[in-house]
Amino acid sequence: MADSPRAWETVLAHIESALIDGSLRPGDHLPPERTLAAELGVGRSSVREALRVLEVLGLIRTQTGSGPHAGAIIVATPSGGMSALMRLQVAANGFAVQDVVATRLLLESAIAADLATRGGDLAGSRQLLDAMQSDTLTEAEFLALDAQFHVSLAEASGNEVVAAMMAGLRNSIESYVLAAAERLADWATTSARLRQEHTHILAAIEARDAASARRLLHDHIAGYYAETQVPRIPPAPLADSRLAGRTPH
Amino acid sequence: MADSPRAWETVLAHIESALIDGSLRPGDHLPPERTLAAELGVGRSSVREALRVLEVLGLIRTQTGSGPHAGAIIVATPSGGMSALMRLQVAANGFAVQDVVATRLLLESAIAADLATRGGDLAGSRQLLDAMQSDTLTEAEFLALDAQFHVSLAEASGNEVVAAMMAGLRNSIESYVLAAAERLADWATTSARLRQEHTHILAAIEARDAASARRLLHDHIAGYYAETQVPRIPPAPLADSRLAGRTPH
DNA sequence: GCTATAGTTGTGGTCTGACCATAGTGGTCT
DNA sequence: AGACCACTATGGTCAGACCACAACTATAGC
Structure with a gap:
């Protein structure tokens, strides 16, 4: 795993790939931050930095709490x-x-x-x-x-x-x-x-x-x-x- | 201090204010992450989330190391x-x-x-x-x-x-x-x-x-x-x- | 049996402390 | 004088802990 790109960039790239190949579409939930961190082998803070970028860019909406409405959800509000x-x-x-x-x-x-x-x-x-x-x-x-x-x-x-x-x-x-x-x-x-x-x-x-x-x-x-x-x-x-x-x- | 806005948003708002009133201009250095965190009373991770957003948006450029070229520098590359x-x-x-x-x-x-x-x-x-x-x-x-x-x-x-x-x-x-x-x-x-x-x-x-x-x-x-x-x-x-x-x- | 309440759980939000990598700075030895 | 090496300041990252919040669930009371 080339880690010359910074950790949060690999997270961003991973999500972008998922968007491009259609495995992630508007309305879908992202995995929980902790899960995503474990899957990609990075720390949770790096995941959060990537999610923060996606949030500001209008790609996701995050919601605290539990249940089906919680978590990071793909939206597309440019x-x-x-x-x-x-x-x-x-x-x-x-x-x-x-x-x-x-x-x-x-x-x-x-x-x-x-x-x-x-x-x-x-x-x-x-x-x-x-x-x-x-x-x-x-x-x-x-x-x-x-x-x-x-x-x-x-x-x-x-x-x-x-x-x-x-x-x-x-x-x-x-x-x-x-x-x-x-x-x-x-x-x-x-x-x-x-x-x-x-x-x-x-x-x-x-x-x-x-x-x-x-x-x-x-x-x-x-x-x-x-x-x-x-x-x-x-x-x-x-x-x-x-x-x-x-x-x- | 109203903390209903999330911590990283207060950091972003602080930097935006500094940009608007001219106390921060292209070419200037941002304070070190640790200093900024202490000044604003937030954790370093929150500062980093804000800086990450600014970096992706083309507002700052970060550089590791020491000396005058290190740190976060205001640029404006939209x-x-x-x-x-x-x-x-x-x-x-x-x-x-x-x-x-x-x-x-x-x-x-x-x-x-x-x-x-x-x-x-x-x-x-x-x-x-x-x-x-x-x-x-x-x-x-x-x-x-x-x-x-x-x-x-x-x-x-x-x-x-x-x-x-x-x-x-x-x-x-x-x-x-x-x-x-x-x-x-x-x-x-x-x-x-x-x-x-x-x-x-x-x-x-x-x-x-x-x-x-x-x-x-x-x-x-x-x-x-x-x-x-x-x-x-x-x-x-x-x-x-x-x-x-x-x-x- | 039904409802209301109190845990329980899963999630994001935040902080702290630690460690590493990097790049200047300055001192020391040859 | 020059080369080398420790020191220091900075961003990059991680791990763990705790809180806030919202849904779910089990229990108690009626």
């Missing part, structure tokens, strides 16, 4: 892992906020055009749009619904990868979006405009007008960030974080 | 984390291969159009293209260079988020791409065509012809998967894995 990854990378300046926004713009415009072209189930989106009409919402509540609305469009497109990415992108800059809202001169006016734009976007999609849907969504997002001047990453006074400081390597 | 996340989600059927391909198509077409419109440093891409002209490459070698070529386009666009996503998307289906290559009737013909298409794509970008660049890149990727009939996920005989099997929840 949004959580995507959010964690992007949120931390933004925090560490690995991702620039403006790149996140640009990517969101890119993805979501394409989603809108795709939905308008190929159709999709927009019931959830419409429901969220209705919920946002309430006048009693706080800024945070409104923005939370707004986030859900945008993610719901991605989900309607039927592409799980894009949906997870959208959720991650939106969550990673949640605090920036909120901070931007507080800088607005007149929240009531802006939120009314956002509501109207949402309505128009959905209408364009349902009218199968891909070009309009794409344009409206683009302007919707770009407009918000332009209005609020979402800042460059504040804690990075260094100049080279601006443009792709890629070391060619 | 590609690794993105690749791990997507690879595992594909393995667990959380991501359908066709969704990964569709997303790649979407992102990369946009990248090509963007590069043609706004320009970018294509030296790396051209170098990879030259390297691919060799006739002595095996399929695996060629495809590895191909992957690098496509990622290099994303990097040239200057958007770190898109670059990391592209790397993750490509790595997650590496085995499928390779398997597809082996089903080809005539690898020499196909690889020659791929080479030619790469050249045309780069030419279109340098000619600032966004529409052509987008179309050529789209056809390039779509053509390969059409030719090789990249399969649906094999270990999933269930029917509902085809279209967005989204449980409305």
Whole structure:
């Protein structure tokens, strides 16, 4: 047994193999940590490190206690892992906020055009749009619904990868979006405009007008960030974080 | 101290806070595991679980030994984390291969159009293209260079988020791409065509012809998967894995 | 006999202490 | 001056113990 890879990596590899060859599928239970440790000839702590990674990545869900609901269960909820990854990378300046926004713009415009072209189930989106009409919402509540609305469009497109990415992108800059809202001169006016734009976007999609849907969504997002001047990453006074400081390597 | 969040989560939160307020930046050292454990009042194993997560997510790099190069150092290499996340989600059927391909198509077409419109440093891409002209490459070698070529386009666009996503998307289906290559009737013909298409794509970008660049890149990727009939996920005989099997929840 | 309560068991969550491997550091001997 | 060797700090790993929790089970009380 080559132990040059670290012990927890062999655990990860073992589980990944089981996933790939189909012997482990969503809904299945992983063996108990102690059993797994004994089977693979590693310590329980190494098993736990691997499971922790899988948990953060959205591969498993753990539950204490006994019985059929306890233990580690394979799930496949990529949004959580995507959010964690992007949120931390933004925090560490690995991702620039403006790149996140640009990517969101890119993805979501394409989603809108795709939905308008190929159709999709927009019931959830419409429901969220209705919920946002309430006048009693706080800024945070409104923005939370707004986030859900945008993610719901991605989900309607039927592409799980894009949906997870959208959720991650939106969550990673949640605090920036909120901070931007507080800088607005007149929240009531802006939120009314956002509501109207949402309505128009959905209408364009349902009218199968891909070009309009794409344009409206683009302007919707770009407009918000332009209005609020979402800042460059504040804690990075260094100049080279601006443009792709890629070391060619 | 509320310990309803698990111990390792408090460690993660602590480090994330330090990243956000700027007291921890790329290149900095984390305190030794034992010190961190003592400071936060948790066991070393809990600290290690948090560090393991950060390592997989591409936030830190650890090194054994002593001296200034040892210990956990903040880095920000999102590609690794993105690749791990997507690879595992594909393995667990959380991501359908066709969704990964569709997303790649979407992102990369946009990248090509963007590069043609706004320009970018294509030296790396051209170098990879030259390297691919060799006739002595095996399929695996060629495809590895191909992957690098496509990622290099994303990097040239200057958007770190898109670059990391592209790397993750490509790595997650590496085995499928390779398997597809082996089903080809005539690898020499196909690889020659791929080479030619790469050249045309780069030419279109340098000619600032966004529409052509987008179309050529789209056809390039779509053509390969059409030719090789990249399969649906094999270990999933269930029917509902085809279209967005989204449980409305 | 039925129900309520109190063990029992199996599981993850955590901590402690120990030991090993590794890589710098510094001192010592030639 | 150079080579060698112990020392030290660090991550990597393991073993064992204990706790918290949830389901199951046996017993006591009615």
